[in-house]
Amino acid sequence: MSWKTLTYFGDSMLLIPTAVIIALVLPWKSDNRQTVWYWVLAFGLAGLLVSISKIMFLGFGIGSARFNFTGFSGHSAMSATLWPVMMWLVSGRWSPRWRVVTIGIGYLIPLMVGLSRLVIHAHSKSEVLAGLMLGFMLSTAFLLSQRHTALKGFSLAQISVALLVPLLLLGHGRVATTQQFLERFSANLAGLEKPYTRADLFRH
Structure with missing residues (x-):
């Protein structure tokens, strides 16, 4: 698997449809009616802060030359919000050991x-870490809020349908x-002709 394939697991073209699928599935699979709203809040907040x-x-040049920081890595933040929750949902009725692994x-x-x-030089270490x-x-706050929530299991067919759109997007590779x-x-x-760049950050 190439680094560009791995980075696609954090691309909005893949994550936003997957997040919508999670939101649609949660009311059906969770015994807690509030679960879907907690999810929308978590994923929406990640997107908003990024x-x-x-x-x-980009608009006002507010960053840190010392830490080489121009904003949160969106791929890192959004994938870290989504994938733990996705795996929690899919493994809802599995044994505790397999749930932990998943x-x-x-x-x-x-x-x-x-x-x-980092490998493809899209972000600095500080941006990825942040x-x-x-x-x-x-994602951890979401999972902790749902520690008493019971989930219904998925059949193989249901998992296949739930993953169909993400897999198609992954195969297409459109970013x-x-x-x-x-x-x-x-x-x-x-009111700028062009946005600030990383070079501008180090020029000041």
Whole structure:
């Protein structure tokens, strides 16, 4: 598996549809009516904080040259928010041992995504670390809030249907244009001809 394939596990083109699938499945599989709202809050908050951090830099140059920080790594933060919850949901009726293993994989995937962002030079270490910390805080807070929630099991057919859209997107390999949108939005918001860049950060 290539680093670009690994990094796609944190791409919005894959994660947003998967997050929607989780939101649609939760009311059906959870005995807690509030579970879906906790999930929407966790994933939405991750996206909001990542976007704000990027807009602050791209539009207003607010970052840290000392830590080489221009905003949270969105791939790291969003994958760290989603995959532990996805694995928790899928393994809902499995034995405790296999649940721990499966949820552990959910925490491992974002670490690999974060590493891939460093390998392909998409982010600095501080941006990846901050993104992972943000995402893991949100997913862990969600899981802790649901520790008394009972989940219904998935049949093989149900798991296949739930994973169909993510697998199709993964196979297609089309990436989201979120960064380009934020660059345009930030520049327009700040009245700039072009957004700030990492080079501008070190020029000041």
